[in-house]
Amino acid sequence: MLNKLVIETEEELKDKFNEIDETALKNSEKVLDAFHKERLQSSDFNGTTGYGYGDVGRDKLERIYADIFHMEKALVRNQFVSGTHALTVAFFGLLRPGDTLLSIAGLPYDTLHKVIGIIPNESSLMSFGINYKYIDLINNDFDYDRIKNSLDNVKVVHIQRSIGYSDRETLSIEKLEIVIKFIKDINKEIIIYVDNCYCEFCTDLEPTDVGADIVVGSLIKNLGAGIANNGAYIVGKSHLIDLCAERLTSPGLGSEVGPSLNQNKYFLEGLYFAPMVVANALKIKLLTGKLCQKLGYKVINENLNDIVLGIVFNDEKKLINYVKTIQEVSAIDAHFEPVPTDMPGYDNKIIMASGSFTDGSSIELSCDAPIREPYIAYQQGSLTYEYGKIGIIKALEKIGNK
Numbered sequence: 335m336l337n338k339l340v341i342e343t344e345e346e347l348k349d350k351f352n353e354i355d356e357t358a359l360k361n362s363e364k365v366l367d368a369f370h371k372e373r374l375q376s377s378d379f380n381g382t383t384g385y386g387y388g389d390v391g392r393d394k395l396e397r398i399y400a401d402i403f404h405m406e407k408a409l410v411r412n413q414f415v416s417g418t419h420a421l422t423v424a425f426f427g428l429l430r431p432g433d434t435l436l437s438i439a440g441l442p443y444d445t446l447h448k449v450i451g452i453i454p455n456e457s458s459l460m461s462f463g464i465n466y467k468y469i470d471l472i473n474n475d476f477d478y479d480r481i482k483n484s485l486d487n488v489k490v491v492h493i494q495r496s497i498g499y500s501d502r503e504t505l506s507i508e509k510l511e512i513v514i515k516f517i518k519d520i521n522k523e524i525i526i527y528v529d530n531c532y533c534e535f536c537t538d539l540e541p542t543d544v545g546a547d548i549v550v551g552s553l554i555k556n557l558g559a560g561i562a563n564n565g566a567y568i569v570g571k572s573h574l575i576d577l578c579a580e581r582l583t584s585p586g587l588g589s590e591v592g593p594s595l596n597q598n599k600y601f602l603e604g605l606y607f608a609p610m611v612v613a614n615a616l617k618i619k620l621l622t623g624k625l626c627q628k629l630g631y632k633v634i635n636e637n638l639n640d641i642v643l644g645i646v647f648n649d650e651k652k653l654i655n656y657v658k659t660i661q662e663v664s665a666i667d668a669h670f671e672p673v674p675t676d677m678p679g680y681d682n683k684i685i686m687a688s689g690s691f692t693d694g695s696s697i698e699l700s701c702d703a704p705i706r707e708p709y710i711a712y713q714q715g716s717l718t719y720e721y722g723k724i725g726i727i728k729a730l731e732k733i734g735n736k
């Protein structure tokens with residue numbers, strides 16, 4: 335039975351789990367200090383409607399995000415429909431016709447291909463005359479020679495930390511710090527833009543602590559902690575955030591409009607729980623990784639830089655079977671069967687197990703994959719360690735039996 339293997343594996347992971355708990359403590363201190371600094375009070379939960387002028391809670395929430403990231407300003411909005419939307423707003427906010435965007439962590443996340451114009455689209459950055467280049471990583475690190483030779487006329491350097499649907503490793507804060515310093519030493523005017531999806535609170539430092547100018551992420555991932563109902567954030571230097579705000583709403587309106595409706599409490603409560611929830615997700619990532627290997631599966635991205643574990647199946651049927659099994663052990667919709675399907679923004683068919691309280695939420699136990707070689711399942715989350723542990727034990731037993 336798996337139970338004995340699980341107890342053994344938990345014992346082996348003790349030191350790593352302690353390390354994760356220490357990070358959660360530091361991040362909780364950051365959150366609490368920011369709440370106190372802003373004198374957060376229960377009336378801040380009252381949202382606004384209509385234009386959303388004078389939304390005190392929303393404004394405090396954004397200052398709290400800015401404080402946690404040690405930055406000047408933030409946009410934390412339910413008007414962002416997803417992480418992709420916030421990333422898009424930031425690209426269009428910062429770039430103008432004739433400017434150049436350079437990605438230095440390889441091809442970006444699938445949904446950004448049409449945003450940028452890597453796959454032609456009438457509304458892409460390229461369609462507005464913005465130039466685009468990307469540089470692949472080598473051995474999971476930056477290609478410094480090529481970066482150095484590609485920086486002429488570059489306005490924005492885009493760095494995606496997490497692996498997306500690739501087979502590389504998530505980039506650590508240490509690697510980020512070195513490459514940002516390298517670029518800024520060559521030209522300090524270049525804007526460093528980081529896609530921070532899945533990485534928030536995995537360590538006690540964020541990209542903005544090591545020189546990033548602007549950082550973007552989704553609230554149905556780490557910082558929403560399964561409590562935020564939707565939304566995303568952009569945090570960074572003041573003038574950059576203002577440019578993004580004018581793109582999210584309208585030139586001249588900027589961040590002053592945008593009603594929080596009744597979401598302030600959920601955003602703040604999500605942030606409050608996020609250090610612990612991210613810690614649980616990290617523990618489930620490590621536990622799943624070790625168990626999978628003991629059972630003969632290959633895994634990738636076994637590190638504490640984000641909450642995503644890749645399980646390599648090299649076989650379409652086995653991949654689909656695993657994803658279905660994760661759906662079967664989910665809290666909600668467990669009796670539904672996920673099937674590979676076309677999804678807006680993605681090039682391949684995608685299969686997604688997300689039996690979650692919030693639709694598509696991947697801080698909850700979830701597993702998704704593009705149907706393409708080498709057939710990797712990307713697993714994230716679990717809001718609690720216990721539900722995650724129960725889920726993966728059941729899932730691994732089920733695929734063992736099939």
Ligand SMILES: *Cc1c(COP(=O)(O)O)cnc(C)c1O
Pocket residue numbers: 416417418419443445494495496497498529531532552
């Ligand atoms: C999840 C994710 C996004 C955004 O995805 P949405 O589903 O649009 O929120 C962007 N980049 C990376 C690396 C991601 O993991």
